[in-house]
Amino acid sequence: MGGRTAVAGDDIPPMKTLSRDAAAALDAADPLAALRARFLLPDGVRYFAGNSLGAPPRTVAARLREVVEQEWGGGLVRAWHDWIELPSRVAARLAPLLGVEAGEVMVADSTTVDLFKLLGALLAARPQRRRLVAVEGCFPTDLYVAQGLVEPIGGELLERPLSGLAEVLPGSAALLVSHVGFRHGELHDLRALAALAREHGALLVADLSHSVGTMPLALADWGVELAVGCTYKFLGGGPGSPAFLVVARRRQEELQPPLRGWMGHADPFAFETSWRPAPGVERFACGTPSILALAALDAALAATADVDLALARRKVEGLGELLMSLVDDRLGGTVEVASPRLAAQRGAQVSLRHPEALALTQALLAAGVVGDHRPPDLLRLGLPPLTLRYADVWDAVALLGDLLHSGEHRRPPFATRRRIT
Amino acid sequence: MGGRTAVAGDDIPPMKTLSRDAAAALDAADPLAALRARFLLPDGVRYFAGNSLGAPPRTVAARLREVVEQEWGGGLVRAWHDWIELPSRVAARLAPLLGVEAGEVMVADSTTVDLFKLLGALLAARPQRRRLVAVEGCFPTDLYVAQGLVEPIGGELLERPLSGLAEVLPGSAALLVSHVGFRHGELHDLRALAALAREHGALLVADLSHSVGTMPLALADWGVELAVGCTYKFLGGGPGSPAFLVVARRRQEELQPPLRGWMGHADPFAFETSWRPAPGVERFACGTPSILALAALDAALAATADVDLALARRKVEGLGELLMSLVDDRLGGTVEVASPRLAAQRGAQVSLRHPEALALTQALLAAGVVGDHRPPDLLRLGLPPLTLRYADVWDAVALLGDLLHSGEHRRPPFATRRRIT
Numbered sequence: 001m002g003g004r005t006a007v008a009g010d011d012i013p014p015m016k017t018l019s020r021d022a023a024a025a026l027d028a029a030d031p032l033a034a035l036r037a038r039f040l041l042p043d044g045v046r047y048f049a050g051n052s053l054g055a056p057p058r059t060v061a062a063r064l065r066e067v068v069e070q071e072w073g074g075g076l077v078r079a080w081h082d083w084i085e086l087p088s089r090v091a092a093r094l095a096p097l098l099g100v101e102a103g104e105v106m107v108a109d110s111t112t113v114d115l116f117k118l119l120g121a122l123l124a125a126r127p128q129r130r131r132l133v134a135v136e137g138c139f140p141t142d143l144y145v146a147q148g149l150v151e152p153i154g155g156e157l158l159e160r161p162l163s164g165l166a167e168v169l170p171g172s173a174a175l176l177v178s179h180v181g182f183r184h185g186e187l188h189d190l191r192a193l194a195a196l197a198r199e200h201g202a203l204l205v206a207d208l209s210h211s212v213g214t215m216p217l218a219l220a221d222w223g224v225e226l227a228v229g230c231t232y233k234f235l236g237g238g239p240g241s242p243a244f245l246v247v248a249r250r251r252q253e254e255l256q257p258p259l260r261g262w263m264g265h266a267d268p269f270a271f272e273t274s275w276r277p278a279p280g281v282e283r284f285a286c287g288t289p290s291i292l293a294l295a296a297l298d299a300a301l302a303a304t305a306d307v308d309l310a311l312a313r314r315k316v317e318g319l320g321e322l323l324m325s326l327v328d329d330r331l332g333g334t335v336e337v338a339s340p341r342l343a344a345q346r347g348a349q350v351s352l353r354h355p356e357a358l359a360l361t362q363a364l365l366a367a368g369v370v371g372d373h374r375p376p377d378l379l380r381l382g383l384p385p386l387t388l389r390y391a392d393v394w395d396a397v398a399l400l401g402d403l404l405h406s407g408e409h410r411r412p413p414f415a416t417r418r419r420i421t
Numbered sequence: 422m423g424g425r426t427a428v429a430g431d432d433i434p435p436m437k438t439l440s441r442d443a444a445a446a447l448d449a450a451d452p453l454a455a456l457r458a459r460f461l462l463p464d465g466v467r468y469f470a471g472n473s474l475g476a477p478p479r480t481v482a483a484r485l486r487e488v489v490e491q492e493w494g495g496g497l498v499r500a501w502h503d504w505i506e507l508p509s510r511v512a513a514r515l516a517p518l519l520g521v522e523a524g525e526v527m528v529a530d531s532t533t534v535d536l537f538k539l540l541g542a543l544l545a546a547r548p549q550r551r552r553l554v555a556v557e558g559c560f561p562t563d564l565y566v567a568q569g570l571v572e573p574i575g576g577e578l579l580e581r582p583l584s585g586l587a588e589v590l591p592g593s594a595a596l597l598v599s600h601v602g603f604r605h606g607e608l609h610d611l612r613a614l615a616a617l618a619r620e621h622g623a624l625l626v627a628d629l630s631h632s633v634g635t636m637p638l639a640l641a642d643w644g645v646e647l648a649v650g651c652t653y654k655f656l657g658g659g660p661g662s663p664a665f666l667v668v669a670r671r672r673q674e675e676l677q678p679p680l681r682g683w684m685g686h687a688d689p690f691a692f693e694t695s696w697r698p699a700p701g702v703e704r705f706a707c708g709t710p711s712i713l714a715l716a717a718l719d720a721a722l723a724a725t726a727d728v729d730l731a732l733a734r735r736k737v738e739g740l741g742e743l744l745m746s747l748v749d750d751r752l753g754g755t756v757e758v759a760s761p762r763l764a765a766q767r768g769a770q771v772s773l774r775h776p777e778a779l780a781l782t783q784a785l786l787a788a789g790v791v792g793d794h795r796p797p798d799l800l801r802l803g804l805p806p807l808t809l810r811y812a813d814v815w816d817a818v819a820l821l822g823d824l825l826h827s828g829e830h831r832r833p834p835f836a837t838r839r840r841i842t
Contacts, residue, residue, distance in 0.1 A: 061485070
């Protein structure tokens with residue numbers, strides 16, 4: 001933000017609810033405040049886009065160097081003796097964040113590929129059920145995966161709002177939901193959805209990409225038996241880090257992935273010519289995993305293994321409440337809060353709606369406030385609880401007010417720059 | 422190897438064909454000899470297992486550090502502006518090694534997943550052809566993928582030796598082959614196989630994992646329209662580095678992957694609810710790619726971009742001839758050469774057959790000669806042309822003779838250690 005850190009210009013009315021000093025006092029009292037120092041973050045940046053890509057834990061670069069120079073370079077192929085267990089070790093780190101046992105988590109591939117394996121396995125196990133139902137607001141790649149699976153078998157994918165689910169669930173194989181919606185940050189009640197799906201003979205498949213790491217998850221307790229999620233958002237695993245897949249133990253024997261690979265074989269190094277599924281969730285592994293990507297994720301998870309996710313969730317709620325109250329006070333009427341107002345219905349994200357959202361995102365970015373834009377008119381502000389400060393929220397809203405008042409975002413280069421992805 | 426570098430003990434008959442000095446002289450005259458210095462290799466190791474995992478180019482660790490600290494840490498989500506093009510940049514580096522255009526290569530996921538996309542697309546495009554044929558000797562994961570695709574549609578996978586292909590190809594969708602067999606190193610004539618497949622209305626799908634980087638490939642010239650391969654063997658991309666997939670331009674429009682993801686969408690960042698295939702080979706991308714894994718591969722490919730693959734192939738042949746002639750002279754009768762004798766029929770690997778192959782592999786390993794074992798009775802010696810020396814071959818055979826003579830490999834710990842993977 002450079003010279004603009006003191007963003008409240010002479011002609012901007014002061015915020016009513018909370019001063020910047022008061023926001024800074026919230027940071028001083030924040031039990032998670034010290035965690036920010038564990039991450040690499042450029043000076044002067046207010047980083048909201050942790051719901052897109054989390055900041056790197058400081059330990060990652062050194063760990064990668066060790067893997068390349070000592071393990072790969074020093075051990076060469078012999079390093080696989082240890083690496084072969086790395087996916088399981090990372091799965092064991094993820095299990096407590098998900099509220100399941102280590103043997104119910106598999107780490108590999110992308111969310112897209114893992115969801116394909118899970119939905120494909122489910123459709124194959126229930127050949128008389130060729131319909132998939134998606135709660136409106138799913139991340140698009142999840143819908144593409146589902147479409148690609150049902151089309152060849154003459155099935156269908158139906159997207160429905162919560163109120164329309166009961167009507168289409170009978171005869172469906174699965175109910176697909178993004179735990180937290182990527183556009184508006186709505187937080188779904190997975191326990192209720194799992195029960196609803198089961199009531200109609202379907203199974204809930206939850207995409208946890210936008211919730212894992214921001215709140216305690218209790219999949220087993222909630223009755224959620226199948227899930228996927230990415231690790232590069234709030235878990236800080238790095239760009240495109242490996243995804244995870246959850247299959248509750250009682251479902252493991254009946255499900256076989258459509259994508260069969262040697263890493264999911266009962267005895268990969270016997271090099272048999274026919275596939276035999278590994279016992280348990282390991283059968284959902286397929287190709288050789290990227291050890292560099294896994295090692296970075298492992299280091300990231302280790303760096304925050306001591307975090308109390310109940311505190312993280314409380315901070316997420318606090319950051320969201322502050323953001324919305326400041327928006328209401330300062331920007332009321334010009335910018336609409338597009339996320340649920342109730343904390344219990346909101347994930348670690350507040351989306352703001354404005355017709356100039358794209359240009360505003362660009363102008364904020366130029367001033368060091370990093371959020372992102374989702375078409376057509378959303379400015380997304382993620383609330384990564386381990387790296388975002390209350391004062392960052394204050395600064396962002398102040399700067400947004402400044403821009404809306406000055407109209408600076410309507411001038412080049414913001415109005416002309418290409419879309420931020 | 423430590424104190425055993427001079428391996429010819431008093432009681433071992435000297436090699437007839439070639440002295441160690443003569444082998445060292447071949448290294449001195451090797452036009453590729455200087456390349457070895459570009460890789461990290463532990464002192465004293467003779468590294469044959471480059472057909473399993475290539476040694477790391479020295480530039481990789483620094484590049485990863487740059488990606489983590491400067492790009493990820495410094496740019497955060499903004500770094501995606503550049504990263505989003507990384508898969509295409511890596512594809513462009515691979516294209517000349519494959520003999521195709523950059524727009525015919527897609528880099529992502531594992532060989533397993535990429536083969537699934539390719540075979541699945543082919544089966545969907547030819548619904549009346551539900552048979553896949555595999556040339557005997559395919560890597561098992563390729564067979565597992567094929568089985569997983571044909572089973573649900575009531576099709577079949579048939580494995581046949583070369584002589585049995587013509588009989589089963591009519592009515593088949595694809596002919597699958599490992600360009601170089603993982604067990605015996607047999608090198609297939611892809612031009613002939615592509616022509617044979619086409620003659621029967623099928624398409625050849627070649628797995629190039631064991632050939633790319635060891636010889637010039639000319640897929641377009643050979644009429645090979647579909648291929649996959651891994652990059653962690655002779656290309657040095659790192660453990661589990663991203664795989665590649667080739668679709669000749671003339672086949673791109675007719676083929677759509679069964680695995681549809683947002684990175685293969687025509688406009689990923691429009692977040693549309695329905696999948697529209699990207700033009701060209703990009704439609705075969707699916708989830709968010711690992712940037713760490715891609716950056717390591719990119720650095721590895723850059724480190725050897727100036728290598729003349731015709732020279733690499735010549736060295737591979739020279740290393741193989743030397744190995745076999747030394748085996749014949751010194752070990753004749755006790756160890757069988759299980760790879761083709763003719764250079765034109767052999768890839769960058771010589772496999773030796775011996776009932777104690779596992780224990781021999783372990784004992785060689787303990788002495789710094791790193792090969793690997795394939796059940797039941799093969800000792801595989803890969804011939805990575807950029808890092809292996811003629812003198813390494815001499816030392817390995819001498820040590821093998823020493824072991825067979827002394828029987829050291831029959832004593833603990835070698836006879837009792839668990840299998841090397």
